[in-house]
Amino acid sequence: MIAAAVRRERERAGLTLTELARRAGVAKSTLSQLEAGTGNPSVETLWALGVALGVPFSQLVTSPAPRVQVIRAGDGQRVRSEAADFAGTLLAAGSHHARRDLYVIEIGDGAVRQAQGHTPGSVEHLVVAAGRLRAGPADAPVDLEPGDYLTFTGDVPHRYEALAPDTWAVLIMEHP
Amino acid sequence: MIAAAVRRERERAGLTLTELARRAGVAKSTLSQLEAGTGNPSVETLWALGVALGVPFSQLVTSPAPRVQVIRAGDGQRVRSEAADFAGTLLAAGSHHARRDLYVIEIGDGAVRQAQGHTPGSVEHLVVAAGRLRAGPADAPVDLEPGDYLTFTGDVPHRYEALAPDTWAVLIMEHP
DNA sequence: TACCGTTGTTCGGGTTAGCGAACGCGGACG
């Protein structure tokens, strides 16, 4: 589990095992056994590897991934405030992924953005703010309207297509 | 550093050292030395403690916190796509916090939501989708319009106040 | 083909993490 994460991050950084071991200050034998899944590394070792890889260490202890989920505007678990005219809808909670990039995306009317899959285990969260958007995995896109929420795994080809002018949305990308 | 985090979480859960060691399946001597800051624990040990404490493990390796930052609609680092009429704006990236709750919030015109500070180190991210919103720390609120992005530490009293009808926004709450 | 540089994987060994048991301490109870 950790083994795969370390190897994935190392290859994503384009480093050899020897080079990463040198930069992190650990013996390459240690790193080799670690990537082979033998034993549990100490926190110090894993920390050194995380620093050398430029990833915040919790990224090296990943976990499984969900699939596609849509919450329509008005659906979802609403949390109302008694004290004020305020309502919140919980869309996603409790992931312990590490990197989380937050975007605001704008797509011209009729424009289509194709994206090949990102790193395995990445998850995308999308909330449409205005316009209409068709998004999701390339083989199963979903039509969304303002307030709609969509989440899906980003490790397969996917797309964004605006169905109305001035379409924009909030996009959270989680990289495991 | 880790020592303090473990002790803090253990006391926050109201557990004794002996009880936590029993639940996590580690020797209490190990836990005692760990909280004393002696040596580096292995990942497996820390993981077991995280499970027993009900925290996602990366919470045991904390880090500092930012303050308030506003990115106006149209500002920010834009990432354009050459292939399609598509533009994305990166708002926040690379946090290594653990729990991340995603909300869509709706606030009635003129309504004010007050919130006392949450757990130390929590961070809130806010993107206004429609309407006008005054939000932020109670002593330094900021007026936001659709597309504006605001982030601030949530461990101090803060507020949300709608300045127009049909105001809603996307809210990401990070709990360290 | 032979040589060389690099990559990643296996070997002994020193050191340390983790365990179980024993210890000192403080409060509750008879």
Add this chain to the structure above:
DNA sequence: CGTCCGCGTTCGCTAACCCGAACAACGGTA
């Protein structure tokens, strides 16, 4: 006061993490 129970800390000891070095495997080059 004496005993008991639970708290957290220290004491040997075994196991394993980590290291350095030697080892195969591969590709480029003369």
